[in-house]
Amino acid sequence: MTAPHPASAPSSSDAPVILLAGCGRMGSALAQGWAASAHPPRLVILDHKLEKAPGNAPIYRQVKDLPADLAPALIVLAVKPAGAAELLEALRQHLGKGLTHSTLLSIMAGKSCADLARACGNPDMAVIRAIPNTPSSVNAGTTGLYAGPTVSAPMKALAHQLMSDVGAVVEVPKEEDLRAVTALSGSGPAYVFLLAELLEKSGVELGLSRETATQLARNMIYGAGKMLHDLPQSAATLRQNVTSPNGTTAAALDVLSAPDAWPRTVPQATRAAAKRAAELDD
Numbered sequence: 001m002t003a004p005h006p007a008s009a010p011s012s013s014d015a016p017v018i019l020l021a022g023c024g025r026m027g028s029a030l031a032q033g034w035a036a037s038a039h040p041p042r043l044v045i046l047d048h049k050l051e052k053a054p055g056n057a058p059i060y061r062q063v064k065d066l067p068a069d070l071a072p073a074l075i076v077l078a079v080k081p082a083g084a085a086e087l088l089e090a091l092r093q094h095l096g097k098g099l100t101h102s103t104l105l106s107i108m109a110g111k112s113c114a115d116l117a118r119a120c121g122n123p124d125m126a127v128i129r130a131i132p133n134t135p136s137s138v139n140a141g142t143t144g145l146y147a148g149p150t151v152s153a154p155m156k157a158l159a160h161q162l163m164s165d166v167g168a169v170v171e172v173p174k175e176e177d178l179r180a181v182t183a184l185s186g187s188g189p190a191y192v193f194l195l196a197e198l199l200e201k202s203g204v205e206l207g208l209s210r211e212t213a214t215q216l217a218r219n220m221i222y223g224a225g226k227m228l229h230d231l232p233q234s235a236a237t238l239r240q241n242v243t244s245p246n247g248t249t250a251a252a253l254d255v256l257s258a259p260d261a262w263p264r265t266v267p268q269a270t271r272a273a274a275k276r277a278a279e280l281d282d
């Protein structure tokens with residue numbers, strides 16, 4: 001039997017309130033995914049400039065505009081790490097007890113659970129960290145999740161469900177693992193989009209129209225992604241199935257798999273991302 005959804009139906013006034021603090025690129029990707037999910041949560045949005053929220057969630061511009069009696073079950077912190085402490089201090093001042101009864105779900109690539117708890121003025125504050133990605137907007141997201149030691153089981157389940165509503169969730173055993181998660185799946189869509197851009201450009205250089213090259217590149221990446229998602233074979237097997245001996249793919253892979261090409265640059269890129277995530281943690 002499927003467990004009941006912790007966030008319940010959107011119209012239910014006893015469903016837990018989720019405050020999405022920051023609704024920019026990643027926050028709005030989540031809001032879009034939630035609005036399109038089977039169980040849209042009861043969302044309240046805090047954002048300086050968002051005009052219209054997916055699912056028509058109420059939007060407040062400033063912390064001081066939030067209802068003072070708001071007691072969100074989860075506060076999804078989706079601002080830049082540099083602005084987090086100021087925002088949490090403002091929430092603490094404004095919500096008072098409302099904040100202490102909340103669990104923080106930070107999606108920031110940076111700022112540890114301990115730092116965030118301190119910024120809430122409560123070293124025992126329940127803090128979960130999750131690193132989602134923008135495909136969450138089309139309910140095909142990937143989220144790495146770590147729950148700090150003071151998080152209750154129901155709140156962890158609620159956070160897990162919320163992120164599962166927009167894609168797959170992988171829990172990691174150590175908070176430090178989130179740096180690698182950020183480097184792989186958090187930033188990862190940008191690597192694929194860069195590949196799409198470069199393939200489109202190459203297609204045009206090979207004589208195709210921009211429109212045709214764009215269609216070919218985008219649909220090919222969709223199809224390859226679907227195979228990786230749907231089929232049990234390893235990526236290596238799927239690659240080998242495309243590669244006829246002495247054929248066209250082998251000619252291309254000779255370039256891409258050369259020691260100085262992708263085998264060097266891909267690990268170099270993910271190391272750079274993980275290093276930056278560690279810097280943002282401090």
Ligand SMILES: NC(=O)C1=CN([C@@H]2O[C@H](COP(=O)(O)OP(=O)(O)OC[C@H]3O[C@@H](n4cnc5c(N)ncnc54)[C@H](OP(=O)(O)O)[C@@H]3O)[C@@H](O)[C@H]2O)C=CC1
Pocket residue numbers: 021022023024025026027046047048049050061062063078079080081083087107108109110131132133134186187
């Ligand atoms: N983009 C991505 O793919 C991913 C991002 N993340 C993390 O998500 C976080 C947000 O990133 P991203 O969405 O790209 O950033 P954005 O700058 O696009 O979004 C942040 C939003 O929050 C608003 N905001 C900030 N402070 C306040 C405040 N005090 N009150 C009201 N609104 C506020 C900002 O408004 P204004 O600009 O006017 O201040 C902005 O609209 C980052 O910490 C990042 O590490 C994690 C995984 C993936």
Ligand SMILES: O=C(O)[C@@H]1CCC=N1
Pocket residue numbers: 109182186187
């Ligand atoms: O670029 C960044 O820092 C954020 C975190 C992962 C994706 N975007």
